[in-house]
Amino acid sequence: MDEPSGLRERKKQRTHQAISDAAIALFLDRGFDAVSVRDVAEAAEVSKRTVFKYFPTKEDLVLHRVADHEDESARVVRYREPGQSPLDALLAHFVAGLWNGDAITGISDNPQVRQVYELITGTPALAERLLRYAARGEAALTTALAEVDFDPIRPALTAAAIIAVQRTLSETNQRLITSGTRAAARLPDAITEAERAFALLRDGFGSTYG
Amino acid sequence: MDEPSGLRERKKQRTHQAISDAAIALFLDRGFDAVSVRDVAEAAEVSKRTVFKYFPTKEDLVLHRVADHEDESARVVRYREPGQSPLDALLAHFVAGLWNGDAITGISDNPQVRQVYELITGTPALAERLLRYAARGEAALTTALAEVDFDPIRPALTAAAIIAVQRTLSETNQRLITSGTRAAARLPDAITEAERAFALLRDGFGSTYG
DNA sequence: AGGAGAAGTATACCGGGTGCACATTTGTTA
DNA sequence: TAACAAATGTGCACCCGGTATACTTCTCCT
Numbered sequence: 001m002d003e004p005s006g007l008r009e010r011k012k013q014r015t016h017q018a019i020s021d022a023a024i025a026l027f028l029d030r031g032f033d034a035v036s037v038r039d040v041a042e043a044a045e046v047s048k049r050t051v052f053k054y055f056p057t058k059e060d061l062v063l064h065r066v067a068d069h070e071d072e073s074a075r076v077v078r079y080r081e082p083g084q085s086p087l088d089a090l091l092a093h094f095v096a097g098l099w100n101g102d103a104i105t106g107i108s109d110n111p112q113v114r115q116v117y118e119l120i121t122g123t124p125a126l127a128e129r130l131l132r133y134a135a136r137g138e139a140a141l142t143t144a145l146a147e148v149d150f151d152p153i154r155p156a157l158t159a160a161a162i163i164a165v166q167r168t169l170s171e172t173n174q175r176l177i178t179s180g181t182r183a184a185a186r187l188p189d190a191i192t193e194a195e196r197a198f199a200l201l202r203d204g205f206g207s208t209y210g
Numbered sequence: 211m212d213e214p215s216g217l218r219e220r221k222k223q224r225t226h227q228a229i230s231d232a233a234i235a236l237f238l239d240r241g242f243d244a245v246s247v248r249d250v251a252e253a254a255e256v257s258k259r260t261v262f263k264y265f266p267t268k269e270d271l272v273l274h275r276v277a278d279h280e281d282e283s284a285r286v287v288r289y290r291e292p293g294q295s296p297l298d299a300l301l302a303h304f305v306a307g308l309w310n311g312d313a314i315t316g317i318s319d320n321p322q323v324r325q326v327y328e329l330i331t332g333t334p335a336l337a338e339r340l341l342r343y344a345a346r347g348e349a350a351l352t353t354a355l356a357e358v359d360f361d362p363i364r365p366a367l368t369a370a371a372i373i374a375v376q377r378t379l380s381e382t383n384q385r386l387i388t389s390g391t392r393a394a395a396r397l398p399d400a401i402t403e404a405e406r407a408f409a410l411l412r413d414g415f416g417s418t419y420g
Numbered sequence: 421a422g423g424a425g426a427a428g429t430a431t432a433c434c435g436g437g438t439g440c441a442c443a444t445t446t447g448t449t450a
Numbered sequence: 451t452a453a454c455a456a457a458t459g460t461g462c463a464c465c466c467g468g469t470a471t472a473c474t475t476c477t478c479c480t
Contacts, residue, residue, distance in 0.1 A: 008426075008477055015427090036466060047429050052468065086419045124342070131341045132334070149418055156378050157407050158415045164374035168366050197367050204414035205368045208359055209296045218446055218457075225459095246435060257460050262437065427476070434469080445458070450451100 016054050019044040023061040028115050032062070032123040059129045062120060069104060070133045073162065074140035078147070086145060090162060091198040094169070098190050101183060104166075106174030107190055109183035117174055138163045165197050226264050229254040233271040238325050242272070242333040269339045272330060279314060280343045283372065284350035288357070296355060300372060301408040304379070308400050311393060314376075316384030317400055319393035327384055348373045375407050 022043035026035045037058055041048040055061050073090060080089035094105065101108040108114055120126040138159050145155035173190050177183060204210070232253035236245045247268055251258040265271050283300060290299035304315065311318040318324055330336040348369050355365035383400050387393060414420065 006478070011477090012427080037468085038466080048467095049430080049469090050428055053427080056468095058467065087416065088420070128338050128342055131345070132338055135341075145419065151418075153378075153382055153403055153407070154410070154415075154418060156382065157375055157410060158419055160374035160378040161371040161411070161415065164370035165367055168363075168370040172363055172366065193363050197363070200364070200367060200414070201371070202414050202416035202420035204410070204412050204416075205364075205371065206297065206412035206414075208361075208364060209355070209368055210298070210412035216447070221446090222458085247437085248435080258436095259438090259461080260459055263459080266437095268436065421480100423479095425476105425478090427474105429474070430472090432469105432471090434467105436465105436467085438463105438465080440462090440464105441460100442462105443458100443460070445456100447456085448454085450453085 015044075015046065015050070019046060019051055019054055020061060020064070024116065027062065027119055032058075032119060032126060057129075059126055062116065062126055063129055063133065066103070066120075066130065067133050070137040071140040072104070073137055073159075073166070074144040077141065077144040086148070087162075087198055087202055090166075091194065094166065094194050094198075095191055098173075098187060098194065104170060105190070106170035106172070107177060107183050107186055109177070114177060118178055121171075121174065134163060134167065161201060165201060169194055169197055225254075225256065225260070229256060229261055229264055230271060230274070234326065237272065237329055242268075242329060242336060267339075269336055272326065272336055273339055273343065276313070276330075276340065277343050280347040281350040282314070283347055283369075283376070284354040287351065287354040296358070297372075297408055297412055300376075301404065304376065304404050304408075305401055308383075308397060308404065314380060315400070316380035316382070317387060317393050317396055319387070324387060328388055331381075331384065344373060344377065371411060375411060379404055379407055 019040065023035075023040045026039055026043055037051055038048055040061065041051045044051070051061075055064060060067075072093075076089050076093045077086045080086065084092075097105040098107055101110065101113075103113050103117060106117065108117070120130055141159040141163065142156045145159055149155050149158075169190075172193065173186060176186055229250065233245075233250045236249055236253055247261055248258055250271065251261045254261070261271075265274065270277075282303075286299050286303045287296045290296065294302075307315040308317055311320065311323070313323050313327060316327065318327070330340060351369040351373065352366045355369055359365050359368075379400075382403065383396060386396055
């Protein structure tokens with residue numbers, strides 16, 4: 001579905017890419033707040049107006065890729081193997097993400113990915129926006145869970161807890177990677193922690209705190 | 211600790227209050243985005259520069275009160291009755307909040323409180339900022355839990371799940387109140403749901419989703 | 421070849437937020 | 451009581467993110 005390309009489409013995609021690349025490069029070099037949209041426009045050889053035609057806000061220059069994954073958890077639940085439970089499907093998907101170094105698991109060694117992640121978590125405006133996207137993902141997961149559980153509130157409670165736990169796992173991984181741990185060295189513990197976290201969701205936090 | 215008042219302090223507090231009151235009144239009347247800081251300054255008979263001396267951002271004109279409660283969950287855990295578990299203490303505190311119509315439980319009938327709540331949830335910029343404050347509250351709760359559980363990650367996971375569940379309960383209450391349900395009529399169900407939610411935290415989501 | 425419509429530009433504007441220099445007020449000390 | 455230092459408030463100019471408008475340039479289609 002991404003190949004109806006006439007010249008116009010190709011140019012658009014190239015401009016989109018050029019603006020995004022210029023922006024990321026500048027942000028990584030000088031920091032998000034120290035770069036103005038005017039700087040990005042000049043670096044991409046485009047007018048400021050055009051930048052805002054491709055990206056609705058300055059934050060989206062960084063977050064537009066991440067935003068695509070916002071309903072990933074919902075899809076994992078909806079299209080899980082028959083007979084597999086939602087929690088098992090989500091755990092399996094998260095562990096697979098760890099093996100692949102997916103950005104959302106916070107464990108990628110890839111310098112580009114790692115730097116962007118640090119840029120986001122180190123910039124309040126970006127971190128805030130990311131939470132908004134996460135909220136949309138949570139709503140989508142709530143909907144997916146509500147398809148198999150007609151309780152009026154349990155799907156929402158469960159989705160909130162799941163998203164929160166996934167975020168915490170990701171933050172923990174990212175903190176360690178940022179402070180120097182290699183992804184390969186982190187992987188075994190990360191998997192163990194993910195399994196423990198989902199076990200807590202399944203069996204409750206009561207054994208320690210209840 | 212709030213009474214070292216010379217004239218200077220008293221004037222400051224009065225100005226602070228005047229700006230805040232003028233801002234809330236204007237926001238409730240016309241909407242957050244339709245009121246400029248200049249409008250607030252004029253209504254409070256102060257210069258725009260002074261508004262920003264008292265409130266770092268426009269959003270803080272609304273959120274400064276809410277922000278005070280950011281570490282409430284942490285305090286509840288830290289100063290709970292001897293022998294009481296963290297989850298029980300938090301549930302008891304939440305239920306007490308429901309009875310009192312505390313704003314954070316989302317169940318207040320008080321028009322002022324309700325309108326401000328709706329203003330926040332209905333304004334993306336405000337809702338986003340609120341999430342930032344919630345993140346700080348979550349960090350505080352993590353610290354409090356880590357004082358009784360030396361596991362490297364369980365406190366963070368638990369805190370995240372608890373905050374997420376509380377937020378969901380609050381949102382559910384607020385949605386119903388906004389759509390016309392009276393607080394008194396909502397109270398019994400709200401209490402039941404809170405108890406069920408904390409039971410899920412204690413015993414796990416596995417019985418339905420695991 | 422030529423026209424409809426998309427993409428891009430220049431310019432001016434608005435509102436949030438800051439830096440700076442100056443005026444006013446308050447607390448203190450002589 | 452006079453006078454000075456510090457705190458507080460003001461006015462102004464400025465930067466930046468974001469939008470509206472009117473205009474030019476390009477691509478596509480017939």
